[in-house]
Amino acid sequence: MxxxxxxxxxxxxxxxxxxxxxxxxxxxxxxxxxxxxxxxxxxxxxxxxxxxxxxxxxxxxxxxxxxxxxxxxxxxxxxxxxxxxxxxxxxxxxxxxxxxxxxxxxxxxxSSKFDSYVEKVFAHEIKINSSHPAERDFYQNYFKCCGWNGVGDYALPNNTILAVESCCIEKDCNVTQINQLHPNPCNSKIIGASRSIIEVAGTLxxxxxxxxxxxxxxxxxxxxxxxxxxxxx
Known part of the structure; x- marks a missing residue:
């Protein structure tokens, strides 16, 4: 040869x-x-x-x-x-x-529709009456955020806040006190993470x-x- x-x-x-x-x-x-x-x-x-x-x-x-x-x-x-x-x-x-x-x-x-697609998948679950609370809490704990659009997602009809423990900055906080909850919304963090994962996967x-x-x-x-x-x- x-x-x-x-x-x-x-x-x-x-x-x-x-x-x-x-x-x-x-x-x-x-x-x-x-x-x-x-x-x-x-x-x-x-x-x-x-x-x-x-x-x-x-x-x-x-x-x-x-x-x-x-x-x-x-x-x-x-x-x-x-x-x-x-x-x-x-x-x-x-x-x-x-x-x-x-x-x-x-x-x-x-795509210009990427943000809306991710929102459609995640937004309806990151709330107090989520059908998958374990997943909601995982994302909020991981990204240190509260609510898809912010703490306001946990507002009650009387304008008071009743969040979940995964929103707490410190463990076992008072979930009715905004200053004890993560101030950042989850939308930008989850959308950014989703975009990065897809970009890495597509490139590989x-x-x-x-x-x-x-x-x-x-x-x-x-x-x-x-x-x-x-x-x-």
């Missing part, structure tokens, strides 16, 4: 080793998240059961990516043209999914997409070399 062919071969082995490692990382991350979903605070997020579903998908996708990396490495080491073509085909599908999902995520993040998807594109191109080149009759050893 020429030096060019050997370079392609070893590059593919390195890339597929990295793919195997990334699959294991996703698998472990999903498994750890699943192990921590033990109470109402982690059992679901406001607006749905996205955390458990996401961790399960992470586990499944991690296993799939790991096996795909093993397939690519095996096909490369053994010089199996058919397996290389199969690998390139599957990886092409993953590339399209990653690229489209990443582009859409970044597009949604920059695009980075991995082009990383996978490299493996596709190299596997196609190597497959053609094998078909052309190059000595493979």
């Amino acid at each position: 020429s030096s060019y062919g050997k370079c392609i071969k070893y590059s593919l082995i390195v890339i597929n080793t990295a793919i195997c490692v990334s699959g294991l990382v996703m698998l472990i991350a999903g498994a750890v998240t699943q192990s921590k979903i033990t109470d109402q605070k982690m059992a679901r997020t406001i607006g749905g059961y996205s955390l458990p579903a996401g961790s399960v998908l992470c586990i499944i996708f991690g296993i799939f990516v790991f096996l795909l990396g093993v397939l690519g490495a095996f096909a490369t080491i053994k010089g199996r043209q058919g397996l290389l073509n199969l690998y390139a085909g599957i990886m092409s599908l993953i590339f399209l999914i990653q690229f489209i999902t990443g582009a859409v995520a970044l597009g949604v993040k920059n 998807l695009l980075v991995f997409a082009f990383f996978n594109l490299t493996s596709i191109v190299l596997s196609i080149i190597l497959s053609r070399q094998i078909r052309a009759g190059y000595q493979y050893q």
